[in-house]
Amino acid sequence: MCSDREDSTVQGSHRWVAVSLLVALAVVVSGVAGPVTAQTQDAGPRDSDGFAQQSTPENATGTAEAANNSTARHVNPDNATDEETISELERVLAERLSGRLNESAARLSEGEYNRAQGELDEEYADLLSKYAEIEAERGNEELASEFERAAIEQRNLTLAAQEFNETLEAYQEAKRRGDEEEARRLAHRLNNISTRANVSEDRVREAYTNLSRETDENFSEARTRVAAVEENLTSTRNEIVAAELRATRLTLTTDDSHASFVDPMRVEGRLTLPNGSAVAEREITVAVGDRRYRTQTDSEGRFQLDYRPTTLSVNASEVTVRYVPDGASVYTASNGTLPISVEQVTATVDVEERTDRAAYGEQVVARGTLSVDGRPVPNYPLSIGTGGQSFVTSQTTGEGSFSANGSLPASVPSGERPLEVESTRSDAAVAVSARGEDFVVESTPTNLTLSVRQNGSSAVATGRLTTEDGQAIEGQPVRLSVGGETVERVETDADGRYEIRVGSGDVGSPTMAAAFDGSGSNLESSRATARLADGSWSNESEANASGGIGGEEAPSGTNRLMNSLFGWLFGSEGGGGGGSEFGDEPRDFTGVGIVAVVLASGWFLVRRLRSRRENETNDVEEETESEDTSETESPTAVFTADELLERGRVEQAIRLAYRSVQTAVTPMLDGSRRRQTHRQFYRACRRSGIAPQDDLDTLIETYEVAVYGEQTDDAGRVHEAVEAAQRLVRQFREDDAE
Secondary structure, three states: OHHHHHHHHHHHHHHHHHHHHHHHHHHHHHHHHHOOOOOOOOOOOOOOOOOEHHHHHEEEOOEOOOOOOOEEEEOOOOOOHHHHHHHHHHHHHHHHHHHHHHHHHHHOOOHHHHHHHHOOOHHHHHEEEEEEEEHHOOOOOHHHHHHHHHHHHHHHHHHHHHHHHHHHHHHHHHHHOOOHHHHHHHHHHHHHHHHHHHHHHHHHHHHHHHHHOOOOOEEEEEEHHHHHHHHHHHHHHHHHHHHHEEEOOEEEEEEOOOEEOOOOOEEEEEEEEOOOOOOOOOEEEHHHHHHHHEEEEEOOOOOEEOOOOOEEEEOOEEEEEEOOOOOOOOOEEEEEEEEEOOOOEEEEEEEEEEEOOOOOEEEEEEEEEEEEEEEEEEOOOOEEEHHHHEEEEEEOOOOOEEEEEEEEEOOOEEEEEEEEEEOOOOOOOEOOOEEEEEEEEEEOOOEEEOEEEEEOEEEEEEEEEEEEOOOOOOOOEEEEEEEEEEEEEEOOOOOOEEEEEEEOOOOOOOEEEEEOOOOOOOOOOEEEEEEOOOOOEEEOOHHHHHHHOOOOOOOOHHHHHHHHHHHHHHOHHHHHHHOOOOOOOOOOOOOOOHHHHHHHHHHHHHHHHHHHHHOOOOOOOOOOOOOOOOOOHHHHHHHHHHHHHHOOOOOHHHHHHHHHHHHHHHHHHOOOOOOOHHHHHHHHHHOOOOHHHHHHHHHHHHHHHHHHHHOOHHHHHHHHHHHHHHHHHHHHHHEEEE
16 A cells, blocks of 8 residues: 555656646647747636636547537646546557558558558557557557457458469469469469468458447448458459369268377278269378378278377367368368367377586577387477476477477576476377476576667667677566666667667656666676766766767757657657657657647656556566567578478478578569568569479478468478478579579
């Protein structure tokens, strides 16, 4: 419970924020009316509390901010509430997010795919992060999740539509050439793309429905547009499939629905055309749940196989059986289901080699075999870690062997720890849980730096967290305090760096400190302090040559206030004459509308309240996942992918193969960006015509399934993709030599 003094302090802070908001509003409103001069302006009529009334400004869409079109009463600071300010900020952010979703849907419906994606780029993510923080303050994270889901699925739908139309052009070109085999292969691809688009469209419309119900935003037109896009893809797909492919029917039976890895279920099936004619004497691929099998149909189209579940859930009551046609087959896929009762069995892990001791960032290795009653468990995903923390995953080979190799993360506490090999799924048909011998996790000293640059009336604190030998430490919390009071907490980036902007209201002490708390990890704590002396900030142990008061010419009056507000809200450098997305010159915000000030002031309020709570409690910081920023592989690295496959590292092998080809081919693609999605890279290669289509298709399709879909259990398919990648790299190396 807060003391009277603490409660008074909080109320005073809230009142100060309300007054700041009103002052900022008054400055902007007077700026909208015209430049301020030394003459006294007519403040207009005053209300009973003595506060001037102003005309209600219009928001970004030109509609009145309040129902009263002429005047709006200012709020008395004594009566202003934090909830009013935060609610306004929440409303405006939701409006901007919704506007971008609607505009993206409009661009998608017009076939303007790049513009549709652009509406959901980094700016959308920045707005969403601010909205999510406000919703988290209110305990309502679901709305932010819906905005995120809508954007993700709409991007997926846009990519699918773009890929569909490009593939359609290739299909039409194959038909003109008379290449029927290529046309069938592309027909299969169109079928698959359309299926993906259908799933994304369903999810987008569901997210729109939820957002419409929980907010005041209207998504009816966007729903209509995405539905029309999906209907057009489906209609075109149906026409092509009917012209190129023959539908199949899969009939399934089993004598006993009980199944375990040691006691398999016998699956009997028959593959026919809709008229009953058999798909006879063909080698086919049949997927049963989590496994794939190559089998042969007889003269009546019949086949049989023994299904041994590995990762299928023990709670499953039925299992899906699918006929998977080859790329250029004249037949379409078909599927059915069988009842199943799964009995879980426990596998034996034999660790043949392991790491004895490791420190942060060093490699932890575990090699061994996985079996049940002496039978190897193939293509099984494993997790290696300690204390419930997984820091490397692997997959067994077809012979049940595995080789895991990963870096030790900071989150594993120092000391003696057991090396644990477990299943990535607790409910799998094959259970794995093995506690190995202890290995030693060594503690690592750290070094934290702090540099402060004065930026007008505010300041920017930057620094870096590294090990003693200079290795960057990513994703660790750094707490900045001014005069002993916590101002902000941030996480270090991939280079170990952090940056914190300190508002003018917090720069009231000559001492600023940054601290990293390594408690509960294998990293030792560290701290850095900067002091304000003789008009400049300097580190206690080393003079700070990069900062200092007066280092930049600061704007004055209204522009300084607005620069600070825009810096807090939009993440720009803010203040001073520093460069930003708005240009290198000091920004003039005299005519900025009222909405921007409400956003900025509300955002400041949210951050200020959060900082106070963090200073009063020891809440655990929430960890976030960072995007993979691995360096591009050398093209010749693809020839080591076979070794990864032999060690059971299927996903790592296909990633290596893809990156190697991308590195070899990208310099030959005109106007190609360094970093592209795999589908953007694929389309660029197809447009240029410099890569053999079959090898490129094999690589990209396998990469997509392994990395973005369900984890592949088909090591043979990945092996084919690796061989395709090696052929591509050889070709481009020979081209370079010529």
